Amino acid sequence: MQNVTAFPWLTVIILLPLAGGVLLGLVSGLARYAKIFAFGLSVFVFVLYIGVLWAYFSPAHASQVQLAEHYRWIDALGVSFAWGINGMGAVMTALAVFLVPTVIAASWNSFDIARERGYFAWILVLEAIIIALFAARDVFVFYILFEAMVVPMYFLIGRYGMPGAKRAAMKFLLYSLFGGLIMLLGVIALYVFGPGGKDAYLLDTLSAGAVPGGSAQMWIFFAFFIAFAIKAPMWPLHTWLPDTAEKAPAGTSVLLVGVLDKLGTYGMISICVPLFPQAVRAAAVPVTVLAVISVLWGALMAIGSDDLLRLVAYTSVSHFGFMIMAIFSGSPMAVSGAILYMVAHGVCTAGMFLIVDFLRLRGKTTLISRYGGWQRVTPVLAGCFFTVGLAAIALPGLSGFVPEYLVLVGTFRVFPWAAVAAVIGVVLAALYMLLPYQRVFTGPRPQIMVHDLNKREKTVMGILIAAMLCLGFFPAAVLDCVNPVAEETAQLTESGQAGAVPAAEGSAPAQAVADEGSGK
Structure with missing residues (x-):
């Protein structure tokens, strides 16, 4: 069921940053005002989107597609520009439009005037593609956007990154194109084995048991899953991420890991599960095994990393393992936790990449071994690093705790062995965050003269930490939207054993523990 609006709000929200990015890229006269223009437009898009959600989106019907639009495109193939968002799409789009102005503010002085116009133009184009991906209700259009996203990311990494960025951009491109090629086979198979007709690729059409079962469904599922697993990134398809995160600009890494990589887990929930439920059930155990390996492998590699950017990348591999494990458990509690985890991780990883970049600007390196005692000269920077690190290791009261709790408890009810193994990753997380803090920030005062965070940097980090606290203490706003999904x-999936977390009760971990004990 879809809730159609009279005004095409989603189309407007998609076209605004797209038009702004094209205008900024083509009009050289805007070079002096590039960052002001990009920041102002991205803030306007954020305010407009939140206003539209407030006025037109109903959390009580979050499982339904709302703000729906439908424009026929290629009738012969059954392709349409169909937009709409359910609860998960709403919160993921909110994360994207929140992080874009944050990235622009954090990158304010990162490039000279000659380069910043192109950088911020690509950021705006990327924002439009991200919003369209989370709103797309046509699988063919989703595939085109999934491939189109590679273009701005390639330039944002290769043209504006650190030395060696072109090689990292090429690796990202090859992995992404490989995943896209595999997905294309699945898209073609959907037309061959699906119902056909004018709406052949609409998710609503394909979700109604239209995809045949048996080996055909398994192979089509496999085609989509491989593409999403590369994007997620899941072991052993993750190797592009550390290289990319190490060489890309910090703002690019924030959008890549914080938002775009969520398309992997988002696609598993919004496409794989409704279109291929039998295949998902059949693949649940082997995928869960790979997810647990991701949790442990990412954590161990993070502990062994001397480069802070690679460390953050490997922690993300570990965190994505938790999300994928929860999705394939089939537990509604775990899936709720996975979607909340997607949002919390986006905010947390943004804080990690940006604070490491602020440190790099002062210390001229991201190697942990080159630092020591920096809390004595940059106490605010050290405090921000510590706070964001605590959120990453799921300290109660910060953004990581509630989703990780829901994921582990929900998964335990279905796959106890996976949840117990994943707890080891929780223990390892304390090591990969606290040990770098000790090595970088504690010890004798270094003989250096550097400034602590300036007002702009403090504002950026303050906003992100405030978001972590809100997700830690008041996650009900997100859970209201994601529980129905x-x-x-x-x-x-028909394999879940746990009930979803009620929005009013599930917002407090203590109440969740009480519910667990009372058998609710």
Whole structure:
């Protein structure tokens, strides 16, 4: 069921940053005002989107597609420009439009005037593609956008990154194109084995049991899953991420890991589960094994990393392992936790990449071994690093705790062995965050003269830390939207044993523990 609006709000929200990015890229006269223009437009898009959600989106019907639009495109293939968002799409789009102005503010002085116009133009184009991906309700259009996203990311990494960035950009490109090629085979197979007709690629059409079961469904699922697993990134398809994160600009890494990589887990929930439920059930155990390996492998590699950017990248591999494990458990509690985890990780990883970049600007390196005692000269920077690190290791009261708790408890009810193994990753997380803090920030005062965070940097970090606290203490706003989606996902997989977290009760970890004990 879809809730159609009279005004095409989603189209407007998609076209605004796209038009702004094209205008900024083509009009050289805007070079002096590039960052002001990009920041102002991205803030306007954020305010407009939140206003549209406030006025037109109903959390009580979050499992339904709302703000729906439908424009026929290629009738012969059954392709349409169909937009709409359910609860998960709403919160993921909110994360994207929140992080874009944050990235622009953090990158304010990162490039000279000659280069910043192109950088911020590509950022705006990327924002439009991200919003369109989370709103797309046509699989063919989703595939085109999935491939189109590679273009701005390639230039944002290769042209504006650190020395060696072109090689990292090429590796990212090859992995992405490989995943896209595999997905294309699945898209073609959907037309061959699907219902056909004018709406052949609409998710609503394909979700109604239209994809045949058996080996055909398994192979089509496999085509989509490989593309999403590369994007997620899941072991052993993750190797492009550390190289890319090490060489890309910090703002690019924030959008890549914080938002775009979520398309992997988002696609698993919004496409794989409703279109291929039998295949998802059949693949649940082997995928969960790979997810647990991701949790442990990412954590161990992070502990062994001397480069802070590679460390953050490997921690993300570990965190994505938690999300994928939860999705394939089929538990509504775990799936709710996975979607909340997607949002919390986006905010947390943004803080990690940006604070490491602020440190690099002062210390001229990201190697942990080159630092020591920096809390004595940059106490605010050290405090921000410590706070964001605590959020990453799921300290109660910060953004990581509630989703990680829900993921582990929900998964334990279905795959106890996976949840127990993943707890080891929780323990390792304390090591990969606290040991770098000790090595970088504690010890004798270094003989250096550097400034602590300036007002702009403090504002950026303050906003991100405030978001972490809000997600830690008041996650109900997100859970209200994602619980209905999680319940539908669990019903399709038919393997969940746990009930979804009620929005009013599930917002408090203590209440969740009480519910667990009372058998709710």
